[in-house]
Amino acid sequence: MARAIDLLAIALIVFPSMVLATEYVVGDDEGWNSGVDYYAWLDGKTFYVGDVLVFNYNAGDHNVIVVDADGYDKCSASPNWGSYDSGNDVITLSSPRDNYYICQWHCDYTDQKLKVSVLQN
Ligand SMILES: [Cu+2]
Numbered sequence: 001m002a003r004a005i006d007l008l009a010i011a012l013i014v015f016p017s018m019v020l021a022t023e024y025v026v027g028d029d030e031g032w033n034s035g036v037d038y039y040a041w042l043d044g045k046t047f048y049v050g051d052v053l054v055f056n057y058n059a060g061d062h063n064v065i066v067v068d069a070d071g072y073d074k075c076s077a078s079p080n081w082g083s084y085d086s087g088n089d090v091i092t093l094s095s096p097r098d099n100y101y102i103c104q105w106h107c108d109y110t111d112q113k114l115k116v117s118v119l120q121n
Pocket residue numbers: 033034061062063103104105106107112
């Protein structure tokens with residue numbers, strides 16, 4: 001019986017992150033591009049630690065820079081906490097906090113930026 005309870009406890013700890021992790025394609029079919037309404041895309045979504053964001057775009061046309069709240073507000077790529085430019089960038093949401101992503105070329109002019117708040121699961 002004790003062993004069964006141990007296994008249940010382990011399952012409850014492990015399953016949320018391993019089995020229930022969700023992969024989100026940012027912008028769905030529209031991808032990571034200028035002119036996409038990312039506020040609308042975020043609507044109704046809740047993100048948890050372990051979930052994955054996929055940024056799809058034509059490499060060379062855009063990029064993904066991880067910034068802080070200030071960089072997000074000002075469309076500034078400084079501080080740069082990570083940058084991606086493959087056109088198929090896969091980012092795991094690894095901790096419960098707010099994450100900020102901008103395209104350094106189109107953040108200002110077309111609002112190509114994304115704030116993802118991540119909850120502990
Ligand atoms: Cu762009």
